Amino acid sequence: xxxxxxxEIFEKLKGKFGAxxxxxxxxxxxxxxxxxxxxxxxxxxxxxxEDPELLFGSLMCTSGVDYKDKFAxxxxxxxxxxxxxxxxxxxxxxxxxxxxxxxxxxKAAIYQERETYxxxxxxxxxxxxxxxILLPDDWEGHPLRKDYKYPEQYHGIKI
Amino acid sequence: xxxxxxxxxxxxxxxxxxxxxxxxxxGVLRVELTTDGEIVxxxxxxxxxxxxxxxxxxxxxxxxxxxxxxxxxxxxAGMNCNCTYAWxxxxxxxxxxxxxxxxxxxxxxxxxxxxxHLVGWGSFCADMGAFTPFVYAIREREWVNDLFEMLCGxxxxxxxxxxxxxxxxxxxxxxxxxxxxxxYFEPLIDEYNNLxxxxxxxxxxxxxxxxxxxxxxxxxxxxxxxxxxSGVSFDVRKDDPYSVYPKLDFKVVVGHADRGTLGDCxxxxxxxxxxxxxxxxxxxxxxxxxxDGPVRAKVPRVFKPPAGxxxxxxxxxxxxxxxxxxxxGGTNAYRMKIRTGSYMAMNxxxxxxxxxxxxxxxxxxxxxxxxLPETDR
Numbered sequence: 001x002x003x004x005x006x007x008e009i010f011e012k013l014k015g016k017f018g019a020x021x022x023x024x025x026x027x028x029x030x031x032x033x034x035x036x037x038x039x040x041x042x043x044x045x046x047x048x049x050e051d052p053e054l055l056f057g058s059l060m061c062t063s064g065v066d067y068k069d070k071f072a073x074x075x076x077x078x079x080x081x082x083x084x085x086x087x088x089x090x091x092x093x094x095x096x097x098x099x100x101x102x103x104x105x106x107k108a109a110i111y112q113e114r115e116t117y118x119x120x121x122x123x124x125x126x127x128x129x130x131x132x133i134l135l136p137d138d139w140e141g142h143p144l145r146k147d148y149k150y151p152e153q154y155h156g157i158k159i
Numbered sequence: 160x161x162x163x164x165x166x167x168x169x170x171x172x173x174x175x176x177x178x179x180x181x182x183x184x185x186g187v188l189r190v191e192l193t194t195d196g197e198i199v200x201x202x203x204x205x206x207x208x209x210x211x212x213x214x215x216x217x218x219x220x221x222x223x224x225x226x227x228x229x230x231x232x233x234x235x236a237g238m239n240c241n242c243t244y245a246w247x248x249x250x251x252x253x254x255x256x257x258x259x260x261x262x263x264x265x266x267x268x269x270x271x272x273x274x275x276h277l278v279g280w281g282s283f284c285a286d287m288g289a290f291t292p293f294v295y296a297i298r299e300r301e302w303v304n305d306l307f308e309m310l311c312g313x314x315x316x317x318x319x320x321x322x323x324x325x326x327x328x329x330x331x332x333x334x335x336x337x338x339x340x341x342x343y344f345e346p347l348i349d350e351y352n353n354l355x356x357x358x359x360x361x362x363x364x365x366x367x368x369x370x371x372x373x374x375x376x377x378x379x380x381x382x383x384x385x386x387x388x389s390g391v392s393f394d395v396r397k398d399d400p401y402s403v404y405p406k407l408d409f410k411v412v413v414g415h416a417d418r419g420t421l422g423d424c425x426x427x428x429x430x431x432x433x434x435x436x437x438x439x440x441x442x443x444x445x446x447x448x449x450x451d452g453p454v455r456a457k458v459p460r461v462f463k464p465p466a467g468x469x470x471x472x473x474x475x476x477x478x479x480x481x482x483x484x485x486x487x488g489g490t491n492a493y494r495m496k497i498r499t500g501s502y503m504a505m506n507x508x509x510x511x512x513x514x515x516x517x518x519x520x521x522x523x524x525x526x527x528x529x530x531l532p533e534t535d536r
Contacts, residue, residue, distance in 0.1 A: 028467030030250065057377050061470060063483050063496040074483065076470050080377060080393050087470070108380025111506040119214070134207040134535060143215050144494075 001053060003084035006032035009054065017044060025089070033074065033087040038099040041090055045105040048077060048088070055079045056086070059102070062112035064120030066146045071097040071122055098123035119144040170195055179208050183286045183521035186531030190508075194517060202512035202520060204505050209535040217495035222248055222462050223322055225492070230316035232497060233533040235278050238271035238307070239475040241320035246401060247471035247482035248322050252464035259452040260324035261403045266337070266445045267310070267319065269438040273344070274303035275476035276431045276438075276528075283428065283525035284355055287364055292355045299347060302340050309333060322462060324455030334446050341446075345439050348432065356432060365428060366419025369511045369523045373422065379507040382500040383478025384434060385527055388414040388427035395474035407444050409437045424526035431528065463490055477501050477528060497536055501529040 004012070010024040013034055020040040025033040036044050048056040056077040065072045071092040078085045090099055101124040103109040113124045114133040121142030124130065132139065141148055153159055178189040187208035193201040213232060217225050229244040230237040242264045249256060281296025304314040309330055311319045319326055355361055371381070376389040386393060394411040396404040412433040414426030466488040472481035478500025485494040504527040512523055 028465065030467070030469040033468070059380060060472065060479065061481050061483055061496065061498040063494070065485060065494050074468075076481075076483065078399075080391070080398070083398065085399075087468075106380070107375075107378045108503060108506060111502060112380075115502075134210040136207070143212060144218075 001055075001082055003079075003082050004053065005084075006034070006086055009084070009086050010034050012051075012053070013044065013047070016047060020044065025087075029087065031076070031085045031087050033089040035089050035091065038073075038090040038092055041088075041102060042100050042104065044088070045075075045102045048086075049105055053082075055081045057081065059106040059108045059112070060085075062109060062116055064116040064122045064144070066120060066144065067091075068094075068146055070094050071120070073099055073116065073122060075102070092122065097121065098125055100125050101127040103128055118142070121145060172200065177202075177517075177520065184524060185282065185529060188524070188529070188531055188534075190520065192517065192520070197516050197518075199512055199515050199517060199520065202509060202515075204508050206502075206505060206531075206534050209531045211532075211536065213497060213536040214495050217492050217497075219491065221490045222464065222492065225495075226320065226322075227316065227318045230318060231532060232499070232536060233275075233475065233477065233480075233501075233530055234315055235530055236271050236275040236476045237315065237317045238267040238319060239275075239473070240480065241317060242268055243471070243473040243475065243480045244482060245320040245322055246473060247469065247484055248464065250471045251467060251469040251484050251486055252322075252462075254323050254456055254458065256324055256456055257453045258403075258450050259328075260454045260456075262445055262449040263325050263329060263454060264320060265403055265407070266442060266449070267307070267317075269441045269445070270303050270306060270337070270340075272438045272476045273435050274300045276435050277303075279476070279525075279528035280351070280428070280431055283528070284361070286521045286525040287361060289355055289358075289361065292351065295347075295351065295354070299344060302343070306333070306336060306340065309336070321455060321458075323458040324453075326455075328454045334449070337442060338446050341439050341443055345436070348436055348439075351432065356429070362418050362425060365425035365522060365526070366423055368419075368424045368519055369515060369526065370420045371422045371507065371511055375507070375510075376422065379510070380503040381478070381507060382503055383474065383476065384412075384430040385427055385478060385500070385504055387412060388430045388526075389422035390414050390416075390426075395472055395479055399472065401471075401473060406448075407441050409441050412437060424522055427526040427528075461490060463488060472498070475500060477530060477533060478503070499533040499536070501527070501531075501533040502536075504529050505534055 013021045020037040022035040048054050056079045058078050061076040063074045073090050075088040118132040174193050178184040179187040189205040191203045229240040232240045277296040277300045281293035284292035308314050311317050371389050373389045373391045376386045392411050392413045464486045468485045470483045472479050481498035483496040487493040
C-alpha cells in the first residue's frame with residue numbers, strides 16, 4: 001500500500017458516498033480539505049479509518065471555526081501505517097451548529113470535541129461526554145465565536 | 160460470610176478532590192477521585208484552572224506579536240513552542256528560512272528537550288519519593304538555562320525564534336560551550352540509571368502499572384514519549400519530517416517492556432531517559448555541521464500572510480504540538496488552534512486510572528509528564 005494524494009482520497013470518497021462529499025479545497029489549504037455533509041460524518045469517518053487503502057487511524061486535531069456566516073468543524077487525519085494526511089471539513093448553519101459525534105470512530109475525539117463545544121459552541125450529537133472542559137460549567141457564551149461579548153463579571157468577580 | 164458480617168464490613172464510595180493545589184499534580188490540576196477504600200473506581204480530571212485563552216489572544220495580536228505567548232504554552236519547552244509556531248506561520252506564508260537559522264532552531268529545540276525531560280524525570284522521581292534525582296536534574300538543567308541566557312538573555316521564556324528565522328545569531332563561543340555541555344552530560348545519563356532507574360523500589364513501583372496498549376495509544380490520540388512508550392514507533396521528526404531533521408542521524412526510542420508489560424509507566428519513564436541520549440547525539444551533529452550564513456529571512460514589517468489554512472505539527476518534549484492557522488490575508492490570525500500533547504494525555508487518563516490505588520495516581524500523572532499550561536492554554 002502506498003500513500004494516496006488528496007485528489008485520490010477525494011475521488012475514493014466521492015465514489016463511495018456520492019453527494020455527501022461536496023468538494024475538495026486544495027488551493028491555499030495545507031493539507032487539503034475534503035468538504036463533506038455533516039449528516040454523514042460518522043459513516044465517512046468509519047470508512048476513512050477502516051478502508052485498507054486509507055487507514056486513517058489517528059485524529060490529530062479537531063477545530064471549530066466561526067466563518068461569520070457559517071460554522072465549520074475541521075478534522076485533521078493522519079495514517080501512521082501509510083503516512084498520508086487529509087483534512088475533513090463540514091460546514092454547519094450559523095443559527096444551530098450541530099453535528100454527529102465522531103468519538104465512536106476515534107476516541108481521541110472525546111476531549112477535542114469537548115473543547116470545540118466549550119470554546120466555539122458546536123454541539124456534538126450523541127457525544128459520550130457533552131460537557132464544558134476549560135471554562136466553568138456555568139459560563140455563558142463561547143469565546144471563540146466572532147460575535148462573542150466579553151462579560152463584565154463572573155460571580156461578582158470583575159473580569 | 161453471613162449477612163451480619165457483610166453489613167459490618169460494608170464499604171462506601173467516597174468522592175474526594177486531588178488538587179488543584181497538590182504537589183504531585185504538577186500544577187493546578189484537579190482530579191475528582193471516586194474511591195472505594197484505596198481503590199480508585201473513577202478519576203475524572205477537571206481542567207481549565209490555567210486557561211488563559213491563548214487561541215483568542217492569537218486572533219487579537221499580530222502574527223509576530225504572538226511569539227512571546229507561545230513560550231507560555233509550555234514553559235518548560237519554550238524554545239520548542241517558539242520554533243513550532245514559527246514553522247507553522249512559515250508554512251502558511253511559504254517563507255524560505257536561511258539554512259543556518261534552521262540548524263540553530265534544531266540545536267535549541269534539542270537542548271530544550273533535554274532540559275524539559277530532566278524536569279519531567281526529576282519531578283517524577285520526587286513524586287515517587289526519591290528526592291535526590293530531582294536535585295541532580297535541576298543541576299544539569301542549570302547548564303541549559305545558562306546556555307540559553309547566553310543566547311537570548313532569558314532563562315525560561317525565550318522569545319528567540321522569529322517568523323523567517325531567529326532573532327539573532329549565536330554569540331561567540333556558544334558552540335564550544337554546547338560541546339562542553341554534551342561531554343559533561345552524556346556520562347551522567349548512565350549515572351542516573353545507576354542512581355534510580357534500575358532501583359528495585361522504583362521498578363516495582365512502576366512496572367505493570369497503568370498499561371496502555373499500542374492500539375489504545377493511537378486510538379486515544381497519545382503523542383510523544385507516551386505513545387512511543389506503548390511500543391509505537393512514531394516520531395514526527397522521523398515520520399513527518401520538518402526542518403533539517405532528515406539530514407540528522409538519530410533513532411526513535413520506543414518502549415520495549417524493559418521490566419514489566421509493554422506500555423506501563425516504566426516504559427514511558429525509560430523512553431524519556433533514552434531520548435535525552437538521542438538529543439545529545441543530534442546536538443553533537445549540529446555542532447559539527449552547522450553552516451555559516453544569515454539567520455533571518457527578509458519578512459515585511461507589516462506581515463500579512465496570504466489567505467489560507469494550514470496545519471503544522473512538530474515533535475515537542477510532550478509530544479505532537481500542532482498549530483492549525485487560518486489567515487484571511489490580514490495582520491492577525493483569523494483562527495488559531497493549538498493542539499498539544501498533554502491535553503491528549505488527559506483524554507485517556509480517566510480510562511487508565513480505573514482500578515488503580517490512590518498512591519498510583521501520582522505515578523500515572525508523572526509518567527505522562529503533563530504540564531498544565533499546555534493542557535489549559
